[in-house]
Amino acid sequence: MHTKDDFLVKPSRSDLLAEANRCVSCGLCLPHCPTYRLTLSEADSPRGRIAMISGAASRRIPMNARFTLHIDRCLTCRACEVVCPNHVAYGRLIDEARVMMTIPPSGLMKGAVAKKRNWFRSLLERVFVDKSKRFDVVRPLMYLFQRIGLQEKLQQLSIVKGTRLGLLLSKLPLIHFPLHRWQETYPAIGRECGEVALFLGCVARLVDIETNISTIYVLNNLGYTVHVPNSQTCCGALYQHSGRIAEAADLIQRNKKAFAGLNIKAIISTASGCGAHLTEFYSQYQTENFSAPIVDINKFLVEQDWSEVKITALPKKVVVHDPCSMRNVLRASSYPYRLLAHIPGIELMELAGNNFCCGAAGTYFLDQPEIAESLLSDKMAALDRAEANYLVTSNIGCLLHFTSGLRDQEKKLEALHPVTLLARQIGIQ
Structure with a gap:
């Protein structure tokens, strides 16, 4: 038997095999897998990846460069789980396979190669993702960086084109609300229906602040006081899906502390990816849950009384x-x-x-x-x-x-x- 802490660092091979063996190779998942539809390679299908994970867990095949290629091509969209008649926990299998891929070669079979961390990604994680509040400091600088044309000029440099930095810059939208600072509490407007807390996320604090501002505005108009804990951080999904479950667990614990002690009905998430991770982590690893349920903003708002809120028509x-x-x-x-x-x-x-x-x-x-x-x-x-x-x-x-x-x-x-x-x-x- 392994302890919870051991499991967060290194998954049990017997657990992996047991779950992988639940796949009966029926192939119902194949037409629903985006990567299989593109490559038509069995190794890029859920069924093929499960077979590879089973082989690696039983030490029949090495986790070499080819193994890593096909596992990394998985989007973790989990469309396969929805259609699986045997309800195989494919998402968990992929996450735990990625944990095994980070284990040094001495702990693996001959021919295996531990996956190396990308330095650029590691830098972003250490500087910003782990300390999401820093995005609030960077936002006005990025706003200026864009407005004076430096971002566009940087993207045109030959040493940047085609790199991860170049790709990242190409995805950045125009930064808005450069000087916005978060309050700890936003009081309800008019009637009072209760209190909730808002999970800001990490990247959204830089590039999608409008969504969180809009969420607070709508909740206030529905009669909810909104708390925004200053010590909250990244949800940890980026870590979990790259095989670093221990780091993901650490961020979960930090967020639990940030939201503890609040008399709230729910912790509202505006990004479904963050909400899914925060919701699932407890059920997957049997850790202590948050002090209030994690609820997606769309679901929470649908369940409210809108009779006193005036909404202007939009014929679009x-x-x-x-x-x-x-x-x-x-x-x-x-x-x-x-x-x-x-x-x-x-x-x-x-x-x-x-x-x-x-x-x-x-x-x-x-x-x-x-x-x-x-x-x-x-x-x-x-x-x-x-x-x-x-x-x-x-x-x-x-x-x-x-x-x-x-x-x-x-x-x-x-x-x-x-x-x-x-x-x-x-x-x-």
Whole structure:
């Protein structure tokens, strides 16, 4: 038997084998896997990856460069889990395989190679992700960096083009609200319905502050006081999906402390990827749960009383993108549609191909840019056919991915979070 702490650092091979052996190789997952549809390689399918994980866990095959290639190509979209008749926990298998890939070669079979950390990604994690408040300091600097044209000039340098830095810069939208500072508490407006807390996330504090500001505005107008703990940090999903579950667990514990002691109904998450990770970590690793339930903003707002809130009509066509974390993990993809239906005159439609990943997948666009761009191009084509005025999506990574695609193709369509569109119709300035 292993302890919880041991498991967070090194998964049990017997547990991995037991879960992998639940796959009966029926192949129902194949047409739902984005990477299999692109490469038509069995090794890039859920069934193939499970077979490789089983082989590595039983020491029948080495975790070499080829093994790493196919595991890393997985988007962790988890569309396969939704259609799996045997309910194989594929997402957990992939995460734990990535943990094994970080183990030094001495702990692996002959021919195995431990995966090396990318220095650029490690630098970003140490400087910003672990200390998310630093994004608040960087925001005005990035705002100035963009406005005087330095970002564009940097992207044109030959030493930057094609690098992870170049890819990252290409995804950055224009920075807004450069001088905004978070308060600890935002009081309800008018009637009082209770208190909630807001999970800000990490990257959103730099590039999507409008969504969190809009969330506070809407909640205040519904009668909720909103707490924003100053000591909160990244949710840890980026660490978990790169095989560093111990670091992810540390961030979870720091966030639990940040939100402890508040008399709140819920901890609101605006990014479905963060919400899915915060929700699942407890059930996966049997750690102590948060002091209040983690609830996606769309779901929370749908369940409120809107009778006293005035919403201006919007006679426009709005196409809705379903993030994989919302559809396949939280199983809550209906809520954005139900929420936006409160806006009079709105025409809602589902983005064609919503059951397939857009290619953002956390930092996937940095690690697998060719596949990420191929998947994004499918979404851009679907948007052309939709002829909509707005695109809404409930995950920060997807929003950045779509925004960069729209900018590259010089499309006038605006991409934003559902709650941002709703806040505008309520009257946010």
